[in-house]
Amino acid sequence: MKNITIIGAGACGVAAFAELFLSLVTKGLKDKVKITWMEKDGKWGHGLAFGTDQPGHLLNTQADLMGLYVNEPSHYVDWLDNKGGKSLDRVKGKGGLEDSYSSRQLYGRYLFEHSKSLILEAKAAGLTVELLHQKADGLQREGDNYQLLSENGDVISSDIVILALGTPKPNNFKHLLTHSNYIPFPWPSGPILEKMNQAEHIGILGSSLSAIDAVMTLVDNKYEGKISLYSPDGLVPRVQPVKNKEVARNHLTMDAIYRIRRENRRGPLVKEIFRLFRKDVEEHTGEPLDWKELDREGKDVASLLQKDIALAEEGGDPLMNVAYSLRYDSTPIWSLLSIEEKLKFMKWLGPDWGINRHGMPLPNAKKLQKLFKGNKLRVVPFFEDVAFSGKLGEFQMKIKDKPTESVQLLINATGSPGKLDEMESTLLRNMLNKGYLSPYRAGGVCVNEQILQLLSPKGGSGIYGLGHILNGQLMDVNAVWFNVKCVSRMIKDITDRLLYGDFS
Ligand SMILES: Cc1cc2nc3c(=O)[nH]c(=O)nc-3n(C[C@H](O)[C@H](O)[C@H](O)COP(=O)(O)OP(=O)(O)OC[C@H]3O[C@@H](n4cnc5c(N)ncnc54)[C@H](O)[C@@H]3O)c2cc1C
Numbered sequence: 467m468k469n470i471t472i473i474g475a476g477a478c479g480v481a482a483f484a485e486l487f488l489s490l491v492t493k494g495l496k497d498k499v500k501i502t503w504m505e506k507d508g509k510w511g512h513g514l515a516f517g518t519d520q521p522g523h524l525l526n527t528q529a530d531l532m533g534l535y536v537n538e539p540s541h542y543v544d545w546l547d548n549k550g551g552k553s554l555d556r557v558k559g560k561g562g563l564e565d566s567y568s569s570r571q572l573y574g575r576y577l578f579e580h581s582k583s584l585i586l587e588a589k590a591a592g593l594t595v596e597l598l599h600q601k602a603d604g605l606q607r608e609g610d611n612y613q614l615l616s617e618n619g620d621v622i623s624s625d626i627v628i629l630a631l632g633t634p635k636p637n638n639f640k641h642l643l644t645h646s647n648y649i650p651f652p653w654p655s656g657p658i659l660e661k662m663n664q665a666e667h668i669g670i671l672g673s674s675l676s677a678i679d680a681v682m683t684l685v686d687n688k689y690e691g692k693i694s695l696y697s698p699d700g701l702v703p704r705v706q707p708v709k710n711k712e713v714a715r716n717h718l719t720m721d722a723i724y725r726i727r728r729e730n731r732r733g734p735l736v737k738e739i740f741r742l743f744r745k746d747v748e749e750h751t752g753e754p755l756d757w758k759e760l761d762r763e764g765k766d767v768a769s770l771l772q773k774d775i776a777l778a779e780e781g782g783d784p785l786m787n788v789a790y791s792l793r794y795d796s797t798p799i800w801s802l803l804s805i806e807e808k809l810k811f812m813k814w815l816g817p818d819w820g821i822n823r824h825g826m827p828l829p830n831a832k833k834l835q836k837l838f839k840g841n842k843l844r845v846v847p848f849f850e851d852v853a854f855s856g857k858l859g860e861f862q863m864k865i866k867d868k869p870t871e872s873v874q875l876l877i878n879a880t881g882s883p884g885k886l887d888e889m890e891s892t893l894l895r896n897m898l899n900k901g902y903l904s905p906y907r908a909g910g911v912c913v914n915e916q917i918l919q920l921l922s923p924k925g926g927s928g929i930y931g932l933g934h935i936l937n938g939q940l941m942d943v944n945a946v947w948f949n950v951k952c953v954s955r956m957i958k959d960i961t962d963r964l965l966y967g968d969f970s
Contacts, residue, residue, distance in 0.1 A: 467594070468499050468969050470960065471614055471622055473602045473893070474630035475505035476513020478932040480581045481534050481950050482628055485957040487588045495964050500594035502622055504614075506601035510585070511577035514632050516570045520655050521556060522686035523570045523679055524827045526706070529557075530564035531947040532573060534580060536954035539947060540564065545576050558829045560708045560779075567827040598622070604896040607926055610968075617892075625969065626960060629920070629931040633882040633944075634889040639671065642876065645854050648861070649877045652680040659687055661875055666691045669863055669873030671852070673697040673767075673845055677879040678826055678834070681843065685833055693843045694873065696863055699763045700847025701817050702834075705774040706825040707782030710790045713750055718742035718792070723799055733802045736811045743788065750784035760785070762821070767845040768838035775831050789822040796823075797948070800941040801915055808908040808938070812884075824944075852876065882944075884909035884937055894935070900924060909938030917959035918952050927968075930956050 470486065472479050483503060490496045503510070509517060525532065533541030543564050546557060556569040588595050604615035605627065614622040635651045642648040647665070649657045662668065662684055670677050673695040681693060695702070722742055726734045748754055762770060777783045782790070792799075803811065811819075826834075837843035848866035855862050860872040883889050886898060886905040897903045901924035904912040912921040913936050920929045932952055933943050942948035963969045 467497075468625040468964065469502060469623060470499055470626045470628065471502040471504065471612075471624040472628045472630060473504045473614075474513065474632055475503060475510040475581065476515060476517070476630065476632045476933075477534075477577055477946050478630035478632065478949050478953065479503070479505070479513070479628075480511050480577050480584075481946075481953040482630055482932060482957065483581065484534055484584055485536070485953050486960070487584055487591075487593065489957050489961045490593060491591055493961055493965060495961060496591060496593045498964055498969075500596070501588070502596045502598060502624065504598045504600050504602055504616070504622070506599075506617075508599035509578070510597065511579070511581035512574045513577070514653055516574035516577055518570050518574070518653060518655065518679075520679075520683050520686060521569050521571055522682040522830075522833075524558060524567045524682075524830060525570055525573055526567070526675055526824065526827055527945060527947070528559075528564065528706075529566050529568060531945070533947075534577070534950060536950050542573070542576055545580075546572075558827065560828070565709050567829065601892075603892045605893070605900070605902060605929075607900075607902065607924065610926065610928065612926075612928060615896075624928070626928045626930065628956070629893075629929065629935060630933060631891065631893070631935060633934045634891045634894070636878065636880055636883040637888055637890045638880060638883070639852070639878055642852065642854060642861075642878075645861075645876075647875045648854075649875070652676055652683065652877055652879045655683045655687075658683050658877060662687065662689045662691075665874035667873045668693050668875045668877065669852075669861060669871075670695045670877045670879050671697070671849075672879040672881060673700060673702050674820065674879075674881050675703055675824060675826060676881040678703065678830055680877050680879045681834065681837070682830060685837065691842075693837070694863075694871070695843075695845045696849035696852075696865075697845070697847065698849055699817055700765070700767065700845050701762055701821050702767050702771065702826075702845055703821045704786055704825040705771070705778035705828055705831040707778045707780075707786065708828060709781060711781040711787045713746075713784065713787045713791050715746045715788060715791055716749060717745035718788075720795055720798065723802060727802060733804050733807060734799070736803070736807050736814065739799065739811075740815060746788045747784045750788065762818075764847040768835075771831060771835055771838065774825075775828065775835060778825075778828050778831065786822050786825065789819065792823075793942075797941045801939070805907045812908065846871070882934055882937075886911060886935075889935075897925070897929075902926075902929060906938035910934070910936050910940075910943075911938075913939055915939060916955060918956040919959070930960070932956070 533539040559566040601617040606613040
């Protein structure tokens with residue numbers, strides 16, 4: 467009997483369990499395997515992303531991309547439909563159910579209900595399943611076997627370990643941790659709700675989707691004071707169209723990318739990709755664009771948001787639509803780039819790619835617009851640093867060429883760290899120290915992109931990974947649709963090893 471241990475029961479963990487159960491049963495392997503499923507929060511099927519208690523936290527992906535099963539992206543839409551579809555107050559958006567943005571809470575319920583029924587079904591089918599409400603803190607390899615060390619000292623013996631750890635906290639701004647009015651992470655929302663009304667002016671570090679989540683938490687809980695988002699570039703995500711206009715690309719195509727590689731005997735360069743991208747955008751715009759003019763750094767966010775809302779209600783502009791049309795090609799293109807080119811992309815185009823490719827849902831944009839109109843919200847670009855003034859009892863926000871500003875409460879919403887050593891995780895640190903993980907220079911850990919097996923000097927072949935820890939080598943790990951595709955390839959490899967390979 468082989469023991470497969472899944473660590474984490476968020477969306478990735480549930481997708482892995484679902485696909486593993488299905489594959490073991492359909493391939494007649496259920497008597498050969500025991501599944502151990504560990505979750506430190508003791509809630510199966512929520513995780514950080516979808517375990518929020520805030521109804522205003524919306525999915526930032528349309529419902530028809532949130533299905534748990536590969537090749538069945540509309541599985542979530544069907545579930546929503548059975549629950550009442552668009553009549554549900556937690557389903558937002560002007561389009562059809564498939565284009566809707568439900569609350570993340572509702573999606574968490576989908577994950578929870580699904581994991582619960584799958585666990586019951588698996589046990590009823592005679593599969594050995596053990597659920598452990600424990601935190602994995604360490605791993606010890608012994609030949610082809612792994613000893614998982616949990617926080618309470620228990621040891622779980624495993625032949626295969628699947629890391630579905632999700633989005634670790636960042637370990638930046640450590641110098642602020644001793645101050646009670648500093649909130650190091652916007653989730654869960656308890657600390658924000660507890661302290662928000664003590665502050666007339668709340669500062670949020672970051673201006674991306676994580677920062678917007680924090681603003682939604684404040685607004686939905688009737689915070690009346692002033693909110694300022696501080697970030698180096700002041701860029702805020704654009705607004706997702708009600709329905710993306712499908713656009714064909716004639717220039718930035720996979721053919722063109724592979725031709726570059728073949729003709730030049732090297733990977734594509736970021737400047738070549740961007741040149742092709744611009745051609746497609748201009749072709750759909752019908753005229754050349756002043757790309758310098760499109761640079762949003764430091765510009766007035768309220769007026770940009772106004773324009774973006776209007777564009778989103780008309781199906782989006784070519785810049786966003788061409789970026790969205792790259793959904794299924796961005797990772798294949800990304801994997802052809804050298805690490806140097808990946809680092810260049812992240813530095814040079816990363817922020818703009820982020821705000822166009824990962825826009826905010828329209829309902830959230832409208833809430834922000836109201837706050838801007840009421841002078842309750844502002845975005846402060848060129849943020850440099852923050853220090854706590856013991857004398858004033860406030861945080862001093864340092865902005866380039868501007869007077870320092872004070873805030874009474876500070877929320878760190880800079881989002882998920884990319885680099886392994888910036889991730890707050892005992893388990894990852896333990897595995898890194900033992901050579902069971904290799905940091906990838908562009909972020910996350912080294913992985914075999916086809917089967918999601920982690921590659922390292924000493925980790926052996928029994929450790930697999932999913933989601934955010936793979937953010938450097940794989941581009942879309944912050945999307946369920948992408949992670950579900952990864953799960954399908956990973957489980958195929960594991961069951962093939964059970965059928966024909968070293969586990970047979
Ligand atoms: C706030 C937020 C909103 C998002 N919204 C969307 C969205 O709308 N659409 C979308 O497609 N993607 C979204 N994402 C991206 C999301 O990360 C991915 O979709 C991902 O698939 C989420 O699932 P996960 O299982 O990787 O992570 P998580 O949901 O973070 O789950 C990981 C689980 O692992 C557990 N865990 C971690 N370490 C240990 C340990 N050592 N021992 C035991 N248990 C452990 C955690 O407690 C957690 O329950 C969002 C991410 C965040 C952070």
